Amino acid sequence: MNIINLDHISANPLLPEVQEAMIKAIQGNYGNPSSQHKMGEQASEAIEQARESLARLINCRAPKEIVFGSCGTESVNHAIKGIALAHSDKGKHIVSSNIEHNAVIRSLRRLKMMGFQVTSIPVDNHGRVNPDHVAKAIREDTILVTIMHSNNEVGTVQPIEEISKITRERNVLFHTDGVDSVGVVPIDVQELGVDALSFASNPFYGPTGVGGLYVRAGVKLWPLLEGGAQENNKRAGTENLIGIIGMGVAAELAKRDMDSRISHLKNLRTKLIQELPDHIDEYLINGDPEHCLPNLVSLSIKYIEGESVVLMLDDDNIEVSTRSACASGSLRASHVLLSTGLGFAEAQGTLVITFGVDNTEKDIAQFLAALKKTVKTLRAYSPLYNK
């Protein structure tokens, strides 16, 4: 069965080199990185090598600023809860935005139950935060700003550097959820000026079940997982060695191939957007035309439901999604789309199409043909369209 994957944001395939490294690690039966004997040393070296690869990918000052964990969600929870709880003596106010991932939203909701206050900043129609709004939201008791680097539903990239100028000036820590950016677009934590940045391995073709958190040296945070002394005492638990090895190789490749990948993805994105009018009408492209991920198109098709399109395209072996996989299955309209000013009906008719290095122009052509057929069929049953 030949499946066309246009839902890379849910699951990227593992690159052959990543597969190879992981299989070698499985067959190699490494020891425990914390052990003091040879078997342990080999494992420990493999982890430090991966840490160096990640440090190069995001340009840390030192590899030890990277804390490996089990997923982007863990990193986000670790950063937000960990920084908030470690600094609660200074204040209990946090600034965030209206279009964050659920990992951010639910971490903040938990902190609110523990006495913290959160100011959530609106975005414009393109899904962008205005840095002036961040400046205005910061109070005397603000200890943390958390605003995502890129949005996983509309692809908008935020003005992180401009925001970090404000947070530095105001002496407030700044975390950015970089899960859909790290390894996809160039990320330089020193240029961005952030104090913490969350990432996951799968967006750059590494395995799921492994991610990490950049924490600038000197920034205090309470560990989420406590026990052993792993990860410089910042994250206890025996490491996912096979996953970390896979992520390290994926990071090397992401750095090496970044430019060519972006150019390939942009080409597919442009082709899709340019040819859409020949296949369907009455739709919107969401997000920011200038500040956007190269691998994502958010498309709101009027008078039909996105969920129905996903299921019908699945019958044609074409995989797309309506929103982030973490939230799929929920029938509520996306908070991200509503925040950009989209109406409820338009939000329900939204598809998120995400490309990967394995996609070709032919995939786009097949998708467009299938979409045309699907939209026609669904609209034939749509009472709104027939009016």
Add this chain to the structure above:
Amino acid sequence: MNIINLDHISANPLLPEVQEAMIKAIQGNYGNPSSQHKMGEQASEAIEQARESLARLINCRAPKEIVFGSCGTESVNHAIKGIALAHSDKGKHIVSSNIEHNAVIRSLRRLKMMGFQVTSIPVDNHGRVNPDHVAKAIREDTILVTIMHSNNEVGTVQPIEEISKITRERNVLFHTDGVDSVGVVPIDVQELGVDALSFASNPFYGPTGVGGLYVRAGVKLWPLLEGGAQENNKRAGTENLIGIIGMGVAAELAKRDMDSRISHLKNLRTKLIQELPDHIDEYLINGDPEHCLPNLVSLSIKYIEGESVVLMLDDDNIEVSTRSACASGSLRASHVLLSTGLGFAEAQGTLVITFGVDNTEKDIAQFLAALKKTVKTLRAYSPLYNK
């Protein structure tokens, strides 16, 4: 290089069937279990199959009582912090023991910083908790008892069923850290009567980076990782699919081969203990001779340091450890050994020898010969011995 692994508690090798399943999963490039299309469904089915294997291994009432996570440490943090924070309106007192793993100790330390109180119960010379002491420690405001199933340094198995009779009668929740027991000795959560049980995959020859938590249906706890709706809303984050598949296969094999493995391990343990007097003198075997893990011998050798033995045996390609890998590198004497009444010097001279299915009687013979030589060499330089 032929290495004799007598440090299985730090790192168990992956069984061939587990390797095969993981390699197949890597090459299969599954989707995201939360996606609504075919690729997602395959992944979701693989996870639910693993959940059923784990449920059979520990005899849950329903597979959904199992929450997958990234390691034993995560499960322990999740259970202890999650139950405590979800029940803090009822009380803020927790009962634990003096010989817990650092994941338990540090989770409790964190809760103390948040206003909780902890009563830690002593153990006898065999490392065993007296259930009467638990009964006496429970107060009106006690919300949780957390006592490990088996100890990772001395191998003592606790009277969990007797303790759970008390916690049930007193209406207090009971978590047990079963990381070194699940998949190693028979565990039946219904017979044990516990409300939560932590486990990891590696002790039964599954990969590191994956573990789980049994939470009896109806028991409330705050998720440690929040975001998406994964794991029945108990643990957010895209799943470590490859690891979970590996753990599922390992669980099936552990259940199937439990009896023969235990008989093999007991045989090696008996051989080691019986033949020790022919190789060294002035030593102690720690732990409980009756209630003990079949795969662990804790040996305190007088007048020398365990760390030196580990390093010298490593030169002979024999791997043992002085304590749990999570705590290795620390020069402090083990809190577990001191709690059983061992003196500081004896604690420093302790080796933890842990067997696996791959060990043979020949390994034991080689270890004994190397140990004899090592002890002789080290004691030649020991001022205490030469007195």
